[in-house]
Amino acid sequence: MSGRVLSTDQAKSAIQQVQSIINGGLADQIARLDSQGKVLSDPNVWDGPLAQQFRDQIWPETKSALDKAKTELDQLREQLQKIAQNIMAAGGA
Template sequence: MSGRVLSSEQAKTAITQLQNIINGGLTDQINALNTQGQTLSQPDVWDGPLAETFRSSTWPETKAALDKAKQELEELRDQLQKISQNIMSAGGGA
């Protein structure tokens, strides 16, 4: 493991951009997708052969992927502050 520590302006910009994307509504968009998928999954809203396929396989698989993505984004958001502090410390900005 190298003893080198580097903190570039590009690193600081990247962490800020990550924070802005996550905090700027990406998780809200995932929630909106989940809401609309749940709506389409209701037989009294949409029914028929394609709707049955959607309810039985398409939506459950998609919802699982969205839930996993949301969980990972929340974990990343929790780590972003620590990452930001580490970048600032490495650059002498702490």
């Protein structure tokens, strides 16, 4: 492992942009998708062969992917905080 420490304005900017994307609504959009998927999964709202396929196969797979994405975004948010602190500590403030 190298002893090199580099902190550029580009690194700081990239961290800020990723944080902005996550905090600026990506997690909210995932929650909104989840909410609408639940609506479509209700047979009192939508029923029939395609609706049944949606409820039984499409939505559960999609819901699982959305849950995983949200978990990974939360982990990324935590890592970005650590990275930002490291950049500042390296003299990139």
